[in-house]
Amino acid sequence: MNTVAASAATAFVADRTDDAPRDEAYETVGEIHSPNARITVRDVTVWYGEKIGIENVNIDIGSNEVLALVGPSGCGKSTFLRCLNRMNDIIDNCRMSGTIRLDGDDIFDPKLDVVLLRARVGMVFQKPNPFPKSIYDNVAYGPRIHGLSETRADTDEIVQRSLERAGLWEEVKDRLEQPGTGLSGGQQQRLCIARAIAVSPEVILMDEPCSALDPIATARIEELIDELRQQYAIALVTHSMQQAARVSQRTAYFHLGHLVEVGETSQIFTNPRHTLTEDYITGRVG
Ligand SMILES: Nc1ncnc2c1ncn2[C@@H]1O[C@H](COP(=O)(O)OP(=O)(O)OP(=O)(O)O)[C@@H](O)[C@H]1O
Ligand SMILES: [Mg+2]
Numbered sequence: 001m002n003t004v005a006a007s008a009a010t011a012f013v014a015d016r017t018d019d020a021p022r023d024e025a026y027e028t029v030g031e032i033h034s035p036n037a038r039i040t041v042r043d044v045t046v047w048y049g050e051k052i053g054i055e056n057v058n059i060d061i062g063s064n065e066v067l068a069l070v071g072p073s074g075c076g077k078s079t080f081l082r083c084l085n086r087m088n089d090i091i092d093n094c095r096m097s098g099t100i101r102l103d104g105d106d107i108f109d110p111k112l113d114v115v116l117l118r119a120r121v122g123m124v125f126q127k128p129n130p131f132p133k134s135i136y137d138n139v140a141y142g143p144r145i146h147g148l149s150e151t152r153a154d155t156d157e158i159v160q161r162s163l164e165r166a167g168l169w170e171e172v173k174d175r176l177e178q179p180g181t182g183l184s185g186g187q188q189q190r191l192c193i194a195r196a197i198a199v200s201p202e203v204i205l206m207d208e209p210c211s212a213l214d215p216i217a218t219a220r221i222e223e224l225i226d227e228l229r230q231q232y233a234i235a236l237v238t239h240s241m242q243q244a245a246r247v248s249q250r251t252a253y254f255h256l257g258h259l260v261e262v263g264e265t266s267q268i269f270t271n272p273r274h275t276l277t278e279d280y281i282t283g284r285v286g
Pocket of ligand 1: 048052053054071072074075076077078079080091
């Protein structure tokens with residue numbers, strides 16, 4: 001990370017206001033705990049200036065699960081996701097209170113290396129964002145800066161394995177030196193997933209990863225998400241109820257910055273407990 005971002009991160013930590021007033025009364029409906037929690041989020045409130053982005057959120061994200069985050073535009077899904085690898089640090093005016101732990105480690109511990117955190121908690125964005133580098137270097141970049149590959153042969157192996165796991169290897173193996181930006185949208189998104197998994201993360205965050213893709217590319221990414229679940233904890237923001245139903249095991253419903261309800265995806269979609277959840281999934285809101 002560059003120095004500006006690093007100092008912004010420090011300022012962000014220093015600004016945390018753990019004793020700020022918050023809506024203690026808000027209770028999420030459903031089971032927020034996961035038996036195999038990798039990430040635990042407790043009493044997390046995020047402000048943009050004076051404005052609240054999310055308020056008093058409590059939830060676990062477990063290994064081998066896809067947690068779908070759904071809710072109307074502006075309800076705080078991306079804000080929540082960005083907390084988990086401290087991407088909110090780089091937004092001016094953004095402050096938070098509460099605790100987030102990754103495998104028991106406080107991610108706001110001043111001794112924690114944020115660059116390393118972002119390798120452990122990888123992110124895939126709505127719009128594929130390959131680096132302006134070759135396909136090979138897009139994937140090799142992370143392992144190199146994190147010292148995961150010492151020799152060219154190590155790097156070659158990681159690049160090939162990551163591209164294979166992302167379902168892209170066969171399509172690009174003969175053009176690894178060509179720019180990543182020259183691939184189709186769906187291929188670029190798989191390249192970004194390969195880049196995220198190349199550093200062996202523990203958690204993968206995906207913010208509407210298929211919204212710019214056609215149904216065929218979407219189906220490939222969904223298959224991939226299901227496969228990646230075997231190894232990672234995945235949090236997936238989606239506006240598609242069908243997608244949430246297809247790929248997630250648990251679903252969290254956000255509304256106006258509150259985490260309203262969490263539960264097994266099948267229960268949320270067939271038998272929601274909160275009327276706000278019901279209104280949303282039946283199409284009355286959003
Ligand atoms: N950088 C920012 N500066 C100020 N306010 C912000 C910023 N980012 C988000 N917000 C506000 O925080 C709230 C939650 O926004 P967020 O982007 O998390 O919603 P979202 O659920 O991801 O919406 P969408 O489905 O449209 O992506 C909104 O009221 C939004 O206006
Ligand atoms: Mg968003």
